[in-house]
Amino acid sequence: LIIASLTISAILIFFIVPLTIVFFIYLTNILLLIHQRNNELKADPLSDVWNSVRKTIASFWDIYARVWHGYELHGVKNLPEGPAILVYYHGAIPIDYLYFLSRLFLWKRRLCLSVADHFVFRLPGLRLLLGVTGVIPGTREECLGALKNGYLVSISPGGVREALFSDESYQLMWGNRKGFAQVALEAKVPIIPMYTQNVREGYRMFKERRFFRQLYESTRLPFTPPYGGLPVKFRTYIGKPIPYDPNITAEELVEKVCKGKFLFSFQTKTAVQDLISKHQTIPGNIWKALLERFDKRRK
Secondary structure (H helix, E strand, C coil): CHHHHHHHHHHHHHHHHHHHHHHHHHHHHHHHHHHHHHHCCCCCCCCHHHHHHHHHHHHHHHHHHHHHHCCEEECHHHCCCCCEEEEECCCCCCHHHHHHHHHHHHHHCCCEEEEECHHHHHCCCCHHHHHHCCEEECCHHHHHHHHHCCCEEEECCCHHHHHHHCCCCCCCCCCCCCHHHHHHHHHCCCEEEEEEECHHHHEECCCCCHHHHHHHHHHCCCCCCCEECCCCCCEEEECCCECCCCCCCHHHHHHHHCCCCCCCCHHHCCHHHHHHHHHCCCCCCHHHHHHHHHCCCCC
């Protein structure tokens, strides 16, 4: 009984915050369904009819962000009034991105559409929440249509792979993905880098990953559970836009957004990696990230 109690306690300590986040997400969807039924709403989930409930959802997550992570958002002035593509580093749990969406809506009343992995749309019971919060498949047509309608569209080229297998070294795992750059060129919109400081210190993945890596590559499903949830300091930084250039290729645009070996040469720091190099201790340090909650000088 003692061993079982200790084991259960250890599991709860490691996973209680991630499980709490999942609980709140499903609770939000249930409340949306109740709101939809009580008000007999049949409008498009992206329509302004849902703005009041979006504000409620955003307010809840913004309070959570302030209390648990002392969340700060910097660089909102770098967002254009019109459409653009935001490119960001994917933490073990993209809770920092949810914080960004919430604060952006509260500050600017602006909805940013989010490109998600296909497995997200297979999760049971989240269809309405995904629709109201603007989560879309990453097809070229969907993204171009959203940009044409004036939306901000965000994507993490590293996606689930980066979430699962990057670590406190904050290595970008984009592979050969350049579809977002091609879409930006076709839509003639800027690309804006974004990064959240200490996101890997808040939530991490277990070190032994060879088996899970093979499993993910064969199934494209995330079997590795994240753990942690420590109340470290989160700061999201929005970088300066990379403007549309009709003379640049998709490959060159990808290199502008992310060029390798930022740990070895300051000359290669560009966009996302520049933000990481500027704002993140490498490797990440949990204790330092916790102490930054009390550092009033950094703004």
